[in-house]
Amino acid sequence: MVEKAYKFRFYPTPEQENLLRRTLGCVRLIYNKALTARTQAWYENKERISYKQTSAMLTSWKKQEDLDFLKEVSSVPLQQGLRHLQTSFTNFFSGRALYPNFKKKRNGGSAEFTKSAFKWKDGQVYLAKCVEPLPIRWSRQLPPGCTPSTITVKLSPSGRWSVSLRVNDTRDLSLKPTNKQVGIDLGITSLLTTSDGEKFANPKNLNKLYKKLRLAQKSLSRKTKGSNNYQKARLKVARIQAKIKDSRLDFTHKLTTQLIRENQTIVVEDLAVKNMVKNHNPPPSPPGGEQEGWVVTLTGGS
Numbered sequence: 001m002v003e004k005a006y007k008f009r010f011y012p013t014p015e016q017e018n019l020l021r022r023t024l025g026c027v028r029l030i031y032n033k034a035l036t037a038r039t040q041a042w043y044e045n046k047e048r049i050s051y052k053q054t055s056a057m058l059t060s061w062k063k064q065e066d067l068d069f070l071k072e073v074s075s076v077p078l079q080q081g082l083r084h085l086q087t088s089f090t091n092f093f094s095g096r097a098l099y100p101n102f103k104k105k106r107n108g109g110s111a112e113f114t115k116s117a118f119k120w121k122d123g124q125v126y127l128a129k130c131v132e133p134l135p136i137r138w139s140r141q142l143p144p145g146c147t148p149s150t151i152t153v154k155l156s157p158s159g160r161w162s163v164s165l166r167v168n169d170t171r172d173l174s175l176k177p178t179n180k181q182v183g184i185d186l187g188i189t190s191l192l193t194t195s196d197g198e199k200f201a202n203p204k205n206l207n208k209l210y211k212k213l214r215l216a217q218k219s220l221s222r223k224t225k226g227s228n229n230y231q232k233a234r235l236k237v238a239r240i241q242a243k244i245k246d247s248r249l250d251f252t253h254k255l256t257t258q259l260i261r262e263n264q265t266i267v268v269e270d271l272a273v274k275n276m277v278k279n280h281n282p283p284p285s286p287p288g289g290e291q292e293g294w295v296v297t298l299t300g301g302s
Helices: 014-045 051-062 065-072 075-093 205-222 228-262 273-278
Strands: 002-009 109-114 118-121 124-127 150-155 161-169 181-186 190-194 199-201 265-269 293-297
Touching: 014 051, 014 065, 014 075, 014 109, 014 150, 051 065, 051 075, 075 109, 124 150, 181 228, 205 228
Parallel strands: 181 265
Antiparallel strands: 002 161, 109 150, 118 124, 150 161, 181 190, 190 199, 265 293
16 A cells, blocks of 8 residues: 555635635644744743644634634644644754744645545545535546545645645556666766766756746846735746746656666765766765765665
8 A cells, every 4th residue: 555645736716716815824824823932932931832732722812803714714724734833843853854934925835634624525525614626627537446535735836726635545556677777877967877878968947948037037126025016026937937847847757757667776876966066076086986875776666
């Protein structure tokens, strides 16, 4: 059994978009208020606040008159936001991540719905407090017999809505074993070169849209921050950046899928690519002329 997430675009109705935007705003508000409370408690009293305490705070916040609007949205995404904050602090104290940042409206946002906050009926998704199903563009079907366990709705900075459905896939998608092995040499002029002599060029997606992005960013810098024209210009920049991101992800996904399906073992140099880009001089070879590296053995998978 493999846990997978299937992501789709959807185009909400005006009523659904109004509810979802209010839900994202409430999730962002609760997250930031809990983060503020935990930060103040540490700096003032050297006290660590747990998820259970922030959950009790959420109950008290809902009783405040100025925060009465929190009752108008589903409570599940609010609780999930507090759980995500707890995970962020756990990773921070374990040294795996930086200190949590405050959420910003311009970055869009996301809301997670567990089974108690949505209904899966006839292949359609009904979120809590929504009468109509989400108008999802089904670019592919979910695996037969799989029902979503968690649904995450996300709004990107470019204004695109997407929904991610997490399912448990029971199918056996293991790849057939192969005896082929390959080594990968990361480059600067080319993306990478394999030990077979095959080179993969860097697609340089930014170059194709650089002129449009530069003009859009220049136009954005001239707008008054917070005005309607500023929001329109910001959205235009975000859409161009989204195109660059999509093309990069598409190329990377296709390339890594090809390498995994064709090879059983992949050996990659353990190099700091950022340092190679900063310094045009090649790094000195280690003693013995051998390159340090790590090996990933592929046993087959989806």
